[in-house]
Amino acid sequence: MTVSLSQLLGASAGSDTILITGITADSRRVQPGSLFVAIPGTKVDGRDFIPAAIEAGASAILSLPGTPVPDPSVPLIADNNPRRRYADMAARFYASHPDVQVAITGTNGKTSVADFLRQIWSGLGYDAASVGTLGVRSQHHNAPGGLTTPDPMALHKNLSALSDVGVTHCALEASSHGLDQYRLDGVSLKAAGFTNLTRDHMDYHKTEQGYLFAKARLFGELLAPGSTAVVNIDSRAGKLIEDLAWGRGLHTLTVGRDENAALRLMDQEGRPDGQAFSIGYQGHVYPVDVRLFGAFQAENIVLAVGLAIGTGADVDKVLATLSHLTGVPGRMELIGRTTKGGAVYVDYAHTPDGLKNVLESARAHNPAGLSVVFGCGGDRDAGKRPQMGKLAADLADRVYVTDDNPRSEEASVIRSEILAACPDAIEIGDRAQAIAAAIEALEENDMLIVAGKGHEEGQTVGDTVLPFSDIEVVKLLLGQRTHSGEK
Incomplete structure (x- = not known):
């Protein structure tokens, strides 16, 4: 070419x-x-x-x-x-793109919203794809990813390839790094979504204001007037993004639990096989029942619904697709149960708010006991380590502190900074051994959350990425077959 x-x-x-x-x-x-x-x-x-x-x-x-x-x-x-x-x-250079492209930003939930939106569009009969942390996902092929928002050339090459095979609708994850480094500039967007803003990436942005400004570029610069901003207004940051969108003349659709949300999440109830909730919109209340765990996933679903509506889909047809939604890899994903009846989940939660959400969501399903295995990454925001330690101690019955991509830092130092806020936690540096110990301790109706990596398949030590998957380790420990067919 x-x-x-x-x-x-x-x-x-x-x-x-x-x-x-x-x-x-x-x-x-x-x-x-x-x-x-x-x-x-x-x-x-x-x-x-x-x-x-x-x-x-x-x-x-x-x-x-x-x-x-x-x-x-x-x-x-x-x-x-x-x-x-x-x-x-x-x-x-890569001029052909899908007709309808949307971007999702926020600290937590980007991957789930993008994948749910892809599933909704597919359920409506569109040829749809998503691009982000999980790579490129479509009915044509799935390709693993690297950066949440790829380098501009890789991004546009992917979009052009998707367009060439007939994809008409694409959901993109927009990371703060990607927005700050202009990776999404040049992408024509019909709509953009905002999930939430909590502490993350302070090693890069230095301040929460800098972090917010990076996210706000999506609505302040990249969305053209007349496009649609779909904003969760349950946080102060969400309300600031809403004001920014209105000020630029964007069509704005608010979502969330807030009583002023145009698309309102209500009456949420955890169930053994998933959850039920209602969505209020334009004077109507729509019941929703999904086989997905985690209260935060309901918030992600509502934002995905808003983006589908914001790009022209009929609300009744959109809501009819929700019962068919499937979980996103590594996001509150039930991997299996022990012989005693304990449930083991893997989740990508790697921020204080993410860990809080997943543990509170787990509690909503009334486990007999709640355990968590987690660590914190090296060469990243060290300030969140004691915060996550305290949250784990407050919200879980048993806490296992382990390693999670120590990179160039001494792993034991990272663990000690977490343990300072949860001194009763069990420290096991080897991640596989920590998961094994946590599974071994599960009793009937207990729940274990293995947090931090989600879908990832590597453990970064120094400059080396060692093969490691929480999902595969759990499957092996539970006696399930892995993707390679081995025990």
């Missing part, structure tokens, strides 16, 4: 004779005809790799004004915001 440089620049100015075969910010992936994006990063400066990129055949360089280019025959595309220009060029 080739595109002229003038097409990528979106103007008559520029060369039609310079053909671009690809765009990349990784000099190791430069091929003859590539446009190399040289961006200063947090660990390395892409400008240092311009000579190597030219030697590999780069036809043009995108970088900051004044960036030296050793070969005068290779043009410099100078831009004060090369990240944003990169996203715009990626969108022009």
Whole structure:
């Protein structure tokens, strides 16, 4: 595939004779005809790799004004915001996209909302997909993911490929990193959803205000006037996003438990096989019954319903699809039961609010005893460690503190910072052994939450990612067959 440089620049100015075969910010992936994006990063400066990129055949360089280019025959595309220009060029390179695209942001719930929306659209007869933490999911194929919001070139390549096979509706997860780094710029959105905002990524954003501002870009800059903002207003942050949306002239649909929500969640009740709740909308009350655990999942479902309505679907037809919703991998996922009758769930909860939600939701199902296995990541926000320790101690009967991606930090130090707030917890650094001990202690009608990793399949120690899956470990310990067919 080739595109002229003038097409990528979106103007008559520029060369039609310079053909671009690809765009990349990784000099190791430069091929003859590539446009190399040289961006200063947090660990390395892409400008240092311009000579190597030219030697590999780069036809043009995108970088900051004044960036030296050793070969005068290779043009410099100078831009004060090369990240944003990169996203715009990626969108022009892969010009075909699904007709209806929406993005979901917030601390917790993005993955579930995106997947539920994909399922709702599919139930309505649309060819639908989702892109995010779980990768690319559609009826055509599932591909594992990396970043919640992919690099612009990878994102637009995925969207173009989905469009080419007939996908018309796509739900995208919008992470704060992705929004701050302009990865979603250039994506034409019909609607956007906001779940909630609680402490996370303080290692990157430094302040809660900075974190909120990153999320708010979706509604303040990326959604075009006339598009729809679907906002959960149960939090102060949600109300701020609502005000921002109204101020920009966006169609705004509020959701949540708040009595002023246009799409209101009511009368929630946990059941042994799932939960029931009602949705109030335009003077009508609609009963809903789903085989999904967790009160927070009802909130995610209501937001997905709002996004479906906000992109033109009929409310009655949308609600008729909900009874067929299936769980999202690694989100309050029931893996199995012990021979004594204890239930074991795996959940992605890795923030204080996420852990609080999953443990409170578990309590709503009245277990005889509630256990949790969790840890905190290294090289990330250390301030949440004692917060999560205290929440676990307050909400669970038995707490097992273990390792969860220690990265470059000493794992025992991370555990000690958690244990300072839950001194009665059981400390077992080896994650598989911690899960095994927790399962062994389960009695009839007990419930265990293995929190933190969810769908993930690796444990990062230093710079090495070791194969590890909470789901597969639990299956092995319960005697179930894994995906490879082994015991």
